[in-house]
Amino acid sequence: MRSRSYGPDLTPPWKRQQPAPEVAADRDLVVEEAATGFCGAVVRCEKTAEGPTVTLENRFGKHRVFPMTPRGFLLEGQVVTLVRPAGPAPARAPGRTASGSVAVPGARARVARESRIYVEGRHDAELVERVWGDDLRIEGVVVEFLEGIDDLPAIVADFAPGPGRRLGVLVDHLLPGTKEHRIAAQVTGDAVLIVGHPYIDVWEAVKPSSIGIPAWPAVPRGEVWKEGVCRRLGWPVDTPAAWKRILASVNSYKDLEPELLGRVEQLIDFVTGEP
Numbered sequence: 001m002r003s004r005s006y007g008p009d010l011t012p013p014w015k016r017q018q019p020a021p022e023v024a025a026d027r028d029l030v031v032e033e034a035a036t037g038f039c040g041a042v043v044r045c046e047k048t049a050e051g052p053t054v055t056l057e058n059r060f061g062k063h064r065v066f067p068m069t070p071r072g073f074l075l076e077g078q079v080v081t082l083v084r085p086a087g088p089a090p091a092r093a094p095g096r097t098a099s100g101s102v103a104v105p106g107a108r109a110r111v112a113r114e115s116r117i118y119v120e121g122r123h124d125a126e127l128v129e130r131v132w133g134d135d136l137r138i139e140g141v142v143v144e145f146l147e148g149i150d151d152l153p154a155i156v157a158d159f160a161p162g163p164g165r166r167l168g169v170l171v172d173h174l175l176p177g178t179k180e181h182r183i184a185a186q187v188t189g190d191a192v193l194i195v196g197h198p199y200i201d202v203w204e205a206v207k208p209s210s211i212g213i214p215a216w217p218a219v220p221r222g223e224v225w226k227e228g229v230c231r232r233l234g235w236p237v238d239t240p241a242a243w244k245r246i247l248a249s250v251n252s253y254k255d256l257e258p259e260l261l262g263r264v265e266q267l268i269d270f271v272t273g274e275p
Contacts, residue, residue, distance in 0.1 A: 020071040025054050025082040032074040033066050040064070043210045044165040052084050060256040062209075113168040115271035116159070121145050123243055124170060124202045128264060130250055139272050153186050163190035163228050168267035171196035193270045203246055205260035211249045226257045 023029070026043050033056065034038040040056030044065060052068040065230030066072065070081045117136075119125050125145040129136075136143060146155065149171055163165045169187075174180050174196020184194035199205050201225065204216050230237045235245070253261055 009096065018083045020079045022083045023073075023075055024085045024119065026085050029044045029055070029075075031080070031082065033064075034072055034074055034079065036064075037046060038064050038066075047084070059066055060209075062152045071085055112162060113142075113271065115141065115143060115168075117143045117168045117170065117267050117271055118155070119145050120149055120172050121147060121172045121202070123247075124172070125249060126243075127202055127205070127256075128170075130247060131253055131256065132264060132268065135268065138267065141268065141271055147248040149180060152183050156192060161189070163191070165191065166271045166273075168271045169194045170263060170267060172202060173198065173200050193267065195266055197257075197259045197263055199257075199259070202260070203229065203243070205257050206246055206250055207255055207257060210255035211246055 008121070023031075025031075025045050027042055027044070029042045030040065031042070033160050038056060038058065040058040040062075043055040043057045044055050045052060045068070050067065053065050054068050055063055055065050068082045068084070071079050073080050073082050100229060117128075124144050127144050128143050146152070150171070152169065156167060156169075159165075159167050169184075169192070171180050171184060173196060174184060175198055180196065184196070188194050197205055207216050211234060217229055217232035219232070226239050226242065227237050229235075230239070230242050235242055249255060250262050
């Protein structure tokens with residue numbers, strides 16, 4: 001026997017699950033997948049044989065694909081049903097450089113400033129160029145490498161920093177009590193800024209996930225660090241080839257650790273600031 005009040009569904013109206021509002025999965029919309037708690041921005045929507053899916057990117061750059069099921073997502077804490085956008089996703093505008101800065105199409109390189117940024121080695125310089133190269137050319141900043149900082153006091157004296165001629169230096173493994181920290185303390189001044197990251201080498205400033213390894217291996221003191229890394233990762237002990245592989249995995253600032261990102265941005269701001 002069926003209830004005349006409820007129709008074929010015997011569940012009282014106040015107990016029935018109400019349909020969730022439908023929200024278009026536009027690019028960059030930030031949602032949370034209800035079942036897993038994964039939170040990220042919409043990267044793309046696709047139509048598959050099993051049904052539509054949405055790809056989310058979290059703040060660490062990790063991508064995950066989810067089916068667009070009813071009531072499957074949370075938007076600002078409210079349950080919603082994601083649906084495919086009515087039209088093609090709009091192009092991301094404005095464009096971005098590898099460092100995340102707004103791109104300036106057709107911009108010409110500025111005449112080089114007198115101010116400079118020095119880094120310890122060739123690998124540091126190549127990594128800075130790969131991520132910040134467009135920004136540095138627009139700002140007219142030249143990056144040079146030192147092959148170590150043992151002679152930094154003499155190098156700074158020869159550079160003769162002063163008003164309108166600032167020098168910024170990026171140092172590897174700049175930690176209190178280290179040789180690097182003692183040398184940096186000798187030359188820091190109004191026109192000289194020494195900053196550093198905590199890593200033994202700039203290789204470690206590249207996120208392991210970008211290279212496809214679980215973590216940077218620990219190398220015992222006394223062993224050549226880069227060679228030890230290659231051995232423990234099962235790579236040929238060929239430092240140039242290893243670095244080429246690492247550098248090729250870096251496509252933007254998202255592939256670098258924040259401890260390096262912040263220091264390079266700090267140096268750029270310093271050498272391009274007002275005297």
